Amino acid sequence: MAASLTRKQLLIGLGIAMAAWYVPFGIIDDGLKDTGGPSILGLEFAGSADRLEEIFAEWGAHGRDLARLSLWIDFPFMAVYGAFFALAALATRDFARAHDLRALAAAGAATPAFAIAAALFDAAENILWLLLLGGHGGDAAPPIATACAVVKFILIGLAIAYVLWGLAARLRR
Secondary structure, rough: OOOOHHHHHHHHHHHHHHHHHHHHHHHHHHHHHHOOOOOOOHHHHOOOOOOHHHHHHHHHHHHHHHHHHHHHHHHHHHHHHHHHHHHHHHHHHHHHHHOHHHHHHHHHOHHHHHHHHHHHHHHHHHHHHHHHOOOOOOOHHHHHHHHHHHHHHHHHHHHHHHHHHHHHHHHHH
């Protein structure tokens, strides 16, 4: 019978995978900047069809290909960061409950779900950008994709803040 991984082992593995993902993202973003256009973050906050047209023109065909690649490799990254921060939030909540840290434990009731929801908003956003890169989606898709990006960043930011709060509580113990 194979031994199952502990939560700590999963967190370490997911943390390493998450860090490793930044290498291809960095290379792609450098390529996007070399086109004279914005990074993928600039795309995420395009907000309108007019701004999207400007970005596509700045990038040219090569930049659009790089953006597609970035969006596609982002899908497995979503699973990695969603799982990492959900597990880290669960560990933080369990620590808080075990040490009678009521505010930290209460905040942990929803925070693990924030990480998962962030990854789902990220997926919706990427699907819209991929459609737009393919010439589909219309004028409504850019503001919707940008709204998904905003929600994603808020949710993952809350999850990260919660985990850091828990880390600070652990260090004080």
